[in-house]
Amino acid sequence: MSDIFQQVDKELLLLQPSYPFTEVTAGFTTKHGGMSSGAFATFNLGLHVGDDRAVVVRNRQRLADLLQFPLERWICCEQIHGARIEKVKASQNGRGAADYSSAIAGTDGLYTDEAGVLIALCFADCVPLYFIAPKHGMIGLAHAGWKGTVKNIAGEMVRLWQEREHIPLADIYVAIGPSIGACCYVVDDRVIVHVDRVLQGEQPLPYRQVSPGQYALDLKALNQMLLMKAGIRKDHIYVSSYCTSCADHLFFSHRRDQGKTGRMMAFIGRKEEK
Numbered sequence: 001m002s003d004i005f006q007q008v009d010k011e012l013l014l015l016q017p018s019y020p021f022t023e024v025t026a027g028f029t030t031k032h033g034g035m036s037s038g039a040f041a042t043f044n045l046g047l048h049v050g051d052d053r054a055v056v057v058r059n060r061q062r063l064a065d066l067l068q069f070p071l072e073r074w075i076c077c078e079q080i081h082g083a084r085i086e087k088v089k090a091s092q093n094g095r096g097a098a099d100y101s102s103a104i105a106g107t108d109g110l111y112t113d114e115a116g117v118l119i120a121l122c123f124a125d126c127v128p129l130y131f132i133a134p135k136h137g138m139i140g141l142a143h144a145g146w147k148g149t150v151k152n153i154a155g156e157m158v159r160l161w162q163e164r165e166h167i168p169l170a171d172i173y174v175a176i177g178p179s180i181g182a183c184c185y186v187v188d189d190r191v192i193v194h195v196d197r198v199l200q201g202e203q204p205l206p207y208r209q210v211s212p213g214q215y216a217l218d219l220k221a222l223n224q225m226l227l228m229k230a231g232i233r234k235d236h237i238y239v240s241s242y243c244t245s246c247a248d249h250l251f252f253s254h255r256r257d258q259g260k261t262g263r264m265m266a267f268i269g270r271k272e273e274k
């Protein structure tokens with residue numbers, strides 16, 4: 001299967017190293033190659049899910065070694081299904097890397113224009129959104145479950161880069177990573193009412209009714225629509241076809257595993273020149 005995310009190791013998928021992703025270390029982990037056991041077997045990278053912290057840190061260390069990006073240079077955020085985004089600097093390196101309590105609080109998206117920072121967020125069905133503006137050395141990552149998606153965290157990153165960083169919309173590229181697909185994600189009216197609100201009549205609808213009051217929702221397509229609504233060119237948006245629930249052999253899935261499961265890590269960073 002050809003995908004913008006390519007499996008390079010049992011532990012790892014990397015974003016294809018072609019433009020605009022040539023200069024970055026960016027990708028998504030699998031559930032294999034770690035030391036966790038039980039529901040977290042084996043490569044759980046989430047510190048907040050009830051797994052043994054020491055084991056999770058060893059798993060994270062394993063990923064740091066694979067990427068050759070030291071754990072001391074990772075920055076993680078709390079991830080509360082909101083739409084708050086923070087700009088980070090290398091001086092904050094290590095926040096949330098080895099303990100959840102030091103993660104950037106109340107935040108679901110991070111971005112930076114500094115090299116030597118690995119932005120690392122945890123996922124198990126939610127949509128990872130990778131942002132890059134190569135001409136401006138800007139990179140970012142956002143966590144968009146259904147709540148973050150309908151709060152339009154995708155559009156919020158675009159707004160910040162445009163308004164605060166003065167980056168032209170035409171210079172921004174986005175990759176939408178492995179996440180639960182419409183094939184496996186049925187929601188009810190309580191979710192759809194928010195989807196309709198954020199879409200403001202935009203077509204085509206990213207969901208279809210499968211039974212009365214039940215809808216198969218395509219969160220990747222919805223994020224793509226919101227990115228285009230924010231002004232990102234369609235040909236600057238890359239969408240992974242991986243479904244975290246279908247690909248049982250590769251990924252943890254919060255929904256498929258009924259809540260008790262591990263977390264994959266999405267990451268993006270630019271290494272310092274040697």
Ligand SMILES: [Zn+2]
Pocket residue numbers: 180181182183184243244245246247
């Ligand atoms: Zn699926």
